[in-house]
Amino acid sequence: MIDRRHFLTALGATTAAAALPGCASLGASARKAHVVVVGGGFGGASAAKYLRLWSDGRVRVTLVERNARFISCPMSNLVIGGLQSMAHITHDYAGLRDRHGVRLVHDSVTAIDTVAREVRLAGGERLHYDRLLLSPGIDFMTEAVEGLAGHEDRIPHAWKAGEQTLLLHRQLAAMPEGGVFAIHIPKAPFRCPPGPYERASLVADYCLRHKPRAKVLVLDANADIQSKKGLFLAAWKARYPNMIEYRPNNQLLSVDAATRTARLEFEDVKADVLNVIPPQRAGRVADLIGSHLANGRWVPVNWLTTEVADMPNVHVIGDAALPAPRMPKSGHMANQQAKVAAAAILQMLADQPPNPAPMVMNTCYSFVGSDSAMHVASVHRFDAAENTFLPVEGAGGLSAVASPAEAAAAQAWARNIWADTLG
Amino acid sequence: MLKRIWILSLAGMWAAAAPAHAQGMADTTARSLAATCANCHGTNGHSAGGTESLAGVPRDTLLRKLEAFRSGEKPATIMHQIARGYTPEQLAQIATYFAAQRPSARN
Numbered sequence: 001m002i003d004r005r006h007f008l009t010a011l012g013a014t015t016a017a018a019a020l021p022g023c024a025s026l027g028a029s030a031r032k033a034h035v036v037v038v039g040g041g042f043g044g045a046s047a048a049k050y051l052r053l054w055s056d057g058r059v060r061v062t063l064v065e066r067n068a069r070f071i072s073c074p075m076s077n078l079v080i081g082g083l084q085s086m087a088h089i090t091h092d093y094a095g096l097r098d099r100h101g102v103r104l105v106h107d108s109v110t111a112i113d114t115v116a117r118e119v120r121l122a123g124g125e126r127l128h129y130d131r132l133l134l135s136p137g138i139d140f141m142t143e144a145v146e147g148l149a150g151h152e153d154r155i156p157h158a159w160k161a162g163e164q165t166l167l168l169h170r171q172l173a174a175m176p177e178g179g180v181f182a183i184h185i186p187k188a189p190f191r192c193p194p195g196p197y198e199r200a201s202l203v204a205d206y207c208l209r210h211k212p213r214a215k216v217l218v219l220d221a222n223a224d225i226q227s228k229k230g231l232f233l234a235a236w237k238a239r240y241p242n243m244i245e246y247r248p249n250n251q252l253l254s255v256d257a258a259t260r261t262a263r264l265e266f267e268d269v270k271a272d273v274l275n276v277i278p279p280q281r282a283g284r285v286a287d288l289i290g291s292h293l294a295n296g297r298w299v300p301v302n303w304l305t306t307e308v309a310d311m312p313n314v315h316v317i318g319d320a321a322l323p324a325p326r327m328p329k330s331g332h333m334a335n336q337q338a339k340v341a342a343a344a345i346l347q348m349l350a351d352q353p354p355n356p357a358p359m360v361m362n363t364c365y366s367f368v369g370s371d372s373a374m375h376v377a378s379v380h381r382f383d384a385a386e387n388t389f390l391p392v393e394g395a396g397g398l399s400a401v402a403s404p405a406e407a408a409a410a411q412a413w414a415r416n417i418w419a420d421t422l423g
Numbered sequence: 424m425l426k427r428i429w430i431l432s433l434a435g436m437w438a439a440a441a442p443a444h445a446q447g448m449a450d451t452t453a454r455s456l457a458a459t460c461a462n463c464h465g466t467n468g469h470s471a472g473g474t475e476s477l478a479g480v481p482r483d484t485l486l487r488k489l490e491a492f493r494s495g496e497k498p499a500t501i502m503h504q505i506a507r508g509y510t511p512e513q514l515a516q517i518a519t520y521f522a523a524q525r526p527s528a529r530n
Contacts, residue, residue: 053466054454332462339458343451355452361459361508363501377501379508395508399500406500412473417462419471 032060033349036119036129038109038285040065040093043135043318043334046421050342052100059349062103062127063096064119067162070422073192074331074365075414076161080169081202082210083370089161095423112288114314131345133306134299135318135334136283138191141297144279146254154257155274158199159191171273172206178213179272184252184262185220186279189298191319191329194227194376196220196277198366201232204240205369216243217271219250219264227328228366228376228398235368235402252276282320289314298322303388305344305354306337315341324389327380328362335421336360358382360389361396365410373407374399456513457520468521479526486518 037048040063048063070091078084096102105127111120112132119127140157142149158168175181181203185196200218207214225232225246236244254263260274281297291308294300299316301308303324306315318334327333337360344354361379368374378396380389399406457468460477464470468477477485491497492506493514506514 049466050458054451335462336459339455339461343455347451352448355448355455357452359456359459359509359513361505363463363505375501377504379505381508392508395504397504403500408473409500413463415471415473416465420461420466423466423471 032058033130034060034062034128035131035133035345035349036127037061037063037133037135038065038119039135039137039283039318040067040070040104041135041137041318041334042331042417042421043137043338044133045070045093045096046335046338047133047135047317047342048102049096049100049421050339051345052102054342055346057101059346060103061101062105063093064105064107064109064121064127065093066106066108068106069093070418071161071165072331072414072418073159073161073195074417076158076165077195077199077202078367079161079165080158080172080199081206081370082169082173083202083205086166089165091418091422093422099423109285109288112285114289114311117313129313130349131313131315132289133315133317133341133345134283134286134289134320135316135338136285136320138280138282138319138329139284140278141281142278145252145276147257148255148276148278151255151257154260155255155276157277158275159195159277159280168273168275172203173210175211175214175272177211178215179211180215180217180270181207181273181275182217182219182262182269182271183275183277184250184264185218185222185226185277187221187251188226189323189329190277190280192331192364193328194232194364194366197225197228197232198368199275200244201235201240201366201368202370204236204243207243208240214243215245216240217269218244218246219252219262219269220246220248221251223248227364228374231374231398231402232366232368235372235374239369280319282316286316286320291316294322303340304356304358304382305348306341307344315345317341324380326378326391327360327389328364328378330362330364332364332417333360333362335417336362356382356384358389363413365406365413367407367410368402371404371407372402373410374402375406375409453516453520456509457517460517460521465527467524469524469527476527477521478524480518480521482518482522485521486515489514489518 037044048061051061072089075089097104107121107123156164156168158164204216251265261270286299300322306317308314317337319329340358347354363377365373365375379392383390463474464477470476492502
């Protein structure tokens with residue numbers, strides 16, 4: 001009850017504060033609502049920014065992120081293929097702090113008390129929140145592949161951009177001519193459905209230039225290519241005949257790090273570079289709220305507000321959330337969900353109903369070579385009867401063909417989404 | 424001078440307070456719709472480069488374009504697929520929102 005009155009004090013006079021831009025802090029300084037955002041990827045960083053932007057600074061936002069800098073997974077396959085630098089995909093959080101007034105805390109979360117509404121950090125700080133938004137991304141289920149744990153240096157995943165990205169690039173560069181580069185893809189759902197196939201393309205692109213007798217083996221636990229299938233197959237046939245070999249229904253059982261051997265259900269593959277993308281689940285920070293996980297892996301949310309079921313004041317977005325139908329786990333989608341969350345949080349803090357008809361859309365570009373890319377797009381509307389987002393029928397779709405024009409569009413997409421998320 | 428600003432601000436506050444509820448909801452809905460464009464066209468339509476800035480584009484100009492993408496009359500690599508995901512009313516809200524934004528310097 002006291003809290004509600006505080007919210008009304010802080011937010012109820014929205015229009016009054018809007019009319020007094022220079023004096024907004026006067027009325028609200030007594031107590032501003034506080035939103036704690038955990039995870040500074042595409043979802044969390046966008047949410048932090050838009051919460052500040054859309055509240056005209058009337059809501060305090062603390063972003064907890066353990067890494068000092070933002071390293072983009074989208075475009076990181078270009079780094080692996082030797083076509084871009086790490087600097088290109090590395091960005092800092094200064095814009096969120098300096099331009100938007102987000103408080104940045106580079107620390108790890110050790111505990112969350114959803115009753116006392118408190119987040120505890122490894123450094124000892126305790127953050128009290130009015131609403132909590134978790135955007136923890138993915139964690140790997142490394143234990144699902146025997147022999148993999150502790151051998152990330154020998155068998156990189158490079159599925160979270162950073163040191164692993166460079167490591168995989170270096171292993172590719174050091175691979176002997178005529179060598180075998182094997183990628184293993186886990187069963188869906190996983191982060192960035194077209195990503196593994198883009199990676200195979202860009203590794204082949206690199207090999208064509210530097211090691212033309214190399215082999216790129218795509219070992220897929222799934223029955224088929226998970227995204228842009230026809231476009232990838234056409235590009236592989238045209239650009240890398242006899243270099244990329246695709247083997248579906250190939251579940252990985254164990255690995256031997258010493259010999260870089262993958263033991264699959266039906267064969268053993270010894271590779272010169274072995275890139276295992278492990279099965280994935282919600283980032284483990286999500287475990288701290290004690291929510292039920294769908295299939296033991298993803299946090300179910302109410303998509304109208306992104307609130308976690310039966311967990312008042314706690315929201316989850318991004319790859320960690322159990323997606324609505326045909327909603328991909330992508331940075332673009334996390335950024336879009338962040339805006340749904342930010343709008344809903346501000347409405348709820350002001351005791352107003354959330355937007356009853358939110359929309360999200362996804363655009364995902366994939367490179368098939370250094371000079372050519374293609375897209376898949378979709379638009380999703382909130383359906384009140386189904387109580388979830390549904391793809392708008394007749395909207396979205398694929399490129400007709402991969403092209404240089406779309407490679408330029410992909411670069412423009414990256415510049416803009418990085419700026420929209422962090423700038 | 425300060426006093427005058429204060430008085431004007433109070434007057435503005437008074438005027439804005441009454442219809443705030445319904446109007447506020449419509450505004451935030453349009454804002455949220457327009458924000459779905461920001462990943463490619465920049466926050467509030469201020470492109471970071473390589474795409475069109477939508478901020479400050481006259482409403483009718485932008486709406487005609489979006490409608491042409493939606494109907495397929497205007498060829499595109501991707502915008503025809505995206506525009507079909509929105510109703511004509513939503514496209515009009517989006518166009519109205521961007522028209523009201525300060526134009527981008529780099530336009």
